[in-house]
Amino acid sequence: MSKPSNTVVTIAENESVEEEKNLKLILDRAKDQSKLCPVRDVIHRISDKWSLLSILALGTHGTLRFNALKKEIGDVSQRMLTVTLRNLEEDGFVSRKIYAEVPPRVEYQLTDMGQGLMQQALQLADWANTQLPAIISSRKKFKKG
């Protein structure tokens, strides 16, 4: 695809720029289509660093205020917890109840759908727990070999 840089710019070259633009459009469209795949959509949304952990924390503790949740998870930053909770709220997994008090009080809770997601997360977590020894020994082997 790379052109020799010291050639005269011709009409043909301008046309190839047009072609490149068209190709980019087609690729972008293809990308959007693949994004419509439901599995991919949801997996990408909850496959970030904090979503499942937040869901698990809320699920096991019921209602939690922001800082309590933050403390529960431990090493999440304030900003990332805010971002994560907004996303989970947007998707309908978490409900957010604001009390008009000072200092502010905001309570987070799983919705019914959030409870469903937690069931899934719990199964994953259970399975992770049972497999961890095997995973750790596999990691050690990999580093040696």
Place this chain on the structure above:
Amino acid sequence: MSKPSNTVVTIAENESVEEEKNLKLILDRAKDQSKLCPVRDVIHRISDKWSLLSILALGTHGTLRFNALKKEIGDVSQRMLTVTLRNLEEDGFVSRKIYAEVPPRVEYQLTDMGQGLMQQALQLADWANTQLPAIISSRKKFKKG
């Protein structure tokens, strides 16, 4: 850890530097402890953009060569697929079989443990499929309100 360069270094300043170091050690230790949590460990490892999708693709197709897997996933870059597969191999979810041929041939397959992970991923995917309409409508509501 940078010191102001144009101040006189006093004993008091050295002490505060020491304190900072100690605090950092404590924080690092706390972080490591939280990282020992098995659920967190495994979830963080597979909660990247391509791990679950790779597992699902390998699970539904059996053995796949690198480019076939890449094509199957669609919009993953070569580099990220390599990185993802190395991680999955390291954790013992995926096996990698190299044939000494030219052009090179490398076959990827789920291990038994990988199949277990796929079961989990499948359940998550199934659930995601059933919930998607509710999720999408929740997103629309969120944008409006």
Place this chain on the structure above:
DNA sequence: GATTTATAGTTACTTTTAGTAACCTAAATC
């Protein structure tokens, strides 16, 4: 015999995302 093709990478670079530190609000307490 030079050129092209194929596959599974790696390397260097750019862009996007996550994480950190400092700040804001406004009533209650010391």
Place this chain on the structure above:
DNA sequence: GATTTAGGTTACTAAAAGTAACTATAAATC
């Protein structure tokens, strides 16, 4: 009147992901 509190936001830095170009090598093609 300075400090504490809870739940943020903003501006900045570090890390992760993505892109483009390159590698190796034998067989097939011109």
